[in-house]
Amino acid sequence: MSYKIITISRQFGSGGRTIGKKLAEQLNIKCYDKEIIDQVAEQSGFDKTYISEKGEDVKGGIFGTMMNRWSYNGPTNEERIWQIQSSIIKDIAEKESCVIVGRCADYLLADREDVLKVFIHADEDYRADRIVRLYGETDVDPKRRLKDKDKHRAAYYQIYTDLTYGDARNYHICLNSGAIGEDNCVAILRNIVQHVNN
């Protein structure tokens, strides 16, 4: 069997999303990223910005989020977004060969044998330069922005999957995009999808 679905988890600023898009283009399959937010918005009625904030990061109140996952008063908004998002990702994987960026797709699709699980990361300097180049300067120092985002994303992953964020053993391949190069990462992944039988 060959790999049909590629999940790309990524550190903020590492270029994982760009790698996912280029890979999907080269394989002539769809890349799901913001499209998932659109679908969650449609099914839940929540605002897209709200979903985008709640569907991959935990800001502040990490302990509170853990305690609230299933409160006695029924699921919280975060929990409802997680449930809808999870079901959408599973449906997409059932339907077509594709790349799925972020949103714990590696964990959600762990039972499937046709999923190649990828993690893209890079050193702080590389990511700081990249986010300033792509998203511009803000009042907050770029390294502070990275640290905050890393913390929020790791918290989300750990709370919802019960796995350690960034642990190589959760993935089939992890690449430092700064060291290996964005296009080389794409080529390595394309080669695996096209030539490796799992």
Added chain:
Amino acid sequence: MSYKIITISRQFGSGGRTIGKKLAEQLNIKCYDKEIIDQVAEQSGFDKTYISEKGEDVKGGIFGTMMNRWSYNGPTNEERIWQIQSSIIKDIAEKESCVIVGRCADYLLADREDVLKVFIHADEDYRADRIVRLYGETDVDPKRRLKDKDKHRAAYYQIYTDLTYGDARNYHICLNSGAIGEDNCVAILRNIVQHVNN
């Protein structure tokens, strides 16, 4: 600059050592593995089996090993082996292009820009089958053997490097050898060494 040194950290039973040897053969460079033990034995006077046990794993007494790293009575045997081993690995990297398997070489050579840091791991079932095939059955269940070895190796790495064992961010590339295939891992690494400028 291209990568001159390849460090291969690996989970027990993942085939990381075999991948390192094949890669070195294909690149026509030397692979340092047990040769490092020979050199430590020569310089320290300790027995090779003793060095092999103490130079990469911490068995039992993890807290004691941490407390003893620099005791008031001077360095312990473990500490002397670590110091000699570290100095040998740095000298080897200074001297020639090569593959170095295990022994925290990724951490020891972190300051060098010509080092490609690799981590090889694999699922438990794959590793259990592989160690029985290669090393035979013992009284201890193969999965128990893996768990013990994983624990001892992780403890050693954490005590001596202060980094989290298995964290993808410590490496440039991490590969699941069971999912990707041993020879494909070799080909991916060879391609990076031969074609990627860091």
